[in-house]
Amino acid sequence: MSTIEQFDNAVMHTYGRLPIVLETGADRITTDENGDSFLDFGSGIGTNSLGYCNEAWADAVCEQVRKLQHTSNYFYTKVQSDFANRLCQITGYKRVFFGNSGAEANECAIKLARKYSFDKYGKGRHTIITLKNSFHGRTLCTLSATGQDSFHDFFFPFVEGFTYAEANNIDDLKAKLDDTVCAVMIEYVQGEGGVNPLESAYVDELYKLCGEKDVLVIADEVQTGVGRTGTFLAGEQYAKRADITTLAKGIAGGLPMGVCLANEKCMDVLGKGTHGSTFGGNPVACAGAMVVLDTVGQPDFLASVLAKGAHIRAALQQCEEVAEITGLGMMLGIRLKTKSAPDVLNEALRQGLLVLTAKEKIRLLPPLNITEAELDAGLSILKKCLTA
Ligand SMILES: *Cc1c(COP(=O)(O)O)cnc(C)c1O
Numbered sequence: 001m002s003t004i005e006q007f008d009n010a011v012m013h014t015y016g017r018l019p020i021v022l023e024t025g026a027d028r029i030t031t032d033e034n035g036d037s038f039l040d041f042g043s044g045i046g047t048n049s050l051g052y053c054n055e056a057w058a059d060a061v062c063e064q065v066r067k068l069q070h071t072s073n074y075f076y077t078k079v080q081s082d083f084a085n086r087l088c089q090i091t092g093y094k095r096v097f098f099g100n101s102g103a104e105a106n107e108c109a110i111k112l113a114r115k116y117s118f119d120k121y122g123k124g125r126h127t128i129i130t131l132k133n134s135f136h137g138r139t140l141c142t143l144s145a146t147g148q149d150s151f152h153d154f155f156f157p158f159v160e161g162f163t164y165a166e167a168n169n170i171d172d173l174k175a176k177l178d179d180t181v182c183a184v185m186i187e188y189v190q191g192e193g194g195v196n197p198l199e200s201a202y203v204d205e206l207y208k209l210c211g212e213k214d215v216l217v218i219a220d221e222v223q224t225g226v227g228r229t230g231t232f233l234a235g236e237q238y239a240k241r242a243d244i245t246t247l248a249k250g251i252a253g254g255l256p257m258g259v260c261l262a263n264e265k266c267m268d269v270l271g272k273g274t275h276g277s278t279f280g281g282n283p284v285a286c287a288g289a290m291v292v293l294d295t296v297g298q299p300d301f302l303a304s305v306l307a308k309g310a311h312i313r314a315a316l317q318q319c320e321e322v323a324e325i326t327g328l329g330m331m332l333g334i335r336l337k338t339k340s341a342p343d344v345l346n347e348a349l350r351q352g353l354l355v356l357t358a359k360e361k362i363r364l365l366p367p368l369n370i371t372e373a374e375l376d377a378g379l380s381i382l383k384k385c386l387t388a
Pocket of ligand 1: 100101102103104106135136137138187191192220221222223248249
């Protein structure tokens with residue numbers, strides 16, 4: 001039996017997988033069990049921010065795993081403390097809660113927002129407005145938060161208390177901001193929804209309205225955060241810091257970690273016994289994440305992400321087939337004129353390049369430390385696929 005047959009024998013068929021068995025990775029290249037290599041413009045959906053098996057990252061992870069691989073959260077560890085302090089320093093937030101995924105980070109944000117409101121105003125002010133076409137995760141609560149009808153099937157009953165407003169439509173938001181609302185949750189750039197950035201004027205107005213009513217703003221930066229858009233948080237490009245921000249995908253360089261960051265107003269809302277996670281803040285994940293922070297947190301590095309993003313845009317804009325390029329930094333969506341995104345993805349794969357799709361677009365999330373030469377090699381393959 002082939003690996004794929006054995007795999008399908010034992011693992012639930014919840015994903016539309018490509019027929020490739022990846023075995024090893026080094027920097028921006030991954031190799032399958034037949035020895036075929038692929039340049040990766042997807043980073044495992046934005047998780048491998050420093051590419052595959054980055055040397056400094058792997059050293060830190062291996063050293064930690066030989067020292068102390070895990071301890072319950074009934075104890076303190078220095079590695080978790082160092083990482084949390086550094087993350088607060090870089091982002092300007094006051095407190096961190098650790099989970100293991102984007103969905104868990106968002107669950108924490110939702111619980112925090114509801115408790116903030118309950119503590120201050122009592123029952124009944126629990127509604128969270130999210131945006132249509134958003135994506136916030138796969139747990140029951142984060143599915144409920146996700147503003148796409150296609151995610152609201154099968155698993156009834158869903159979690160109550162979510163309403164969905166149209167992105168970039170301030171009147172719709174105003175109409176839905178009633179006295180039951182405790183928070184508005186946004187992605188500055190909707191990732192899974194098709195790499196659609198919010199308009200600055202809309203974000204300005206949204207913050208203003210929320211500020212007037214003491215409604216919290218939650219920024220789901222699970223995909224946009226940790227340098228992906230060319231600033232450490234995408235919110236910086238809107239000159240905004242949400243009351244609560246969640247991070248996950250790229251934060252630990254490919255190890256599971258999700259964090260929920262709270263500002264001064266929200267820092268003490270979740271007290272002893274109100275939230276938890278067995279694996280949250282795992283020392284090995286923290287050791288890897290520290291290397292990501294030390295690298296991605298540097299202004300020069302962030303500037304290089306912006307420059308490489310601009311380079312990708314300039315190269316692809318020349319393609320006749322490209323209708324539109326959306327996104328920020330190295331989080332890009334490419335709308336095509338005549339070709340289908342899955343066809344282009346498969347053609348790129350045949351030519352040794354991994355890309356992603358988001359709705360009807362090609363989506364690129366290259367490793368943040370990709371070199372210009374690698375970028376050009378990948379772009380030349382992609383351009384060939386778009387012209388063929
Ligand atoms: C991927 C993603 C999530 C879910 O993260 P998981 O780690 O899969 O739970 C949530 N929000 C956004 C914006 C995402 O891109």
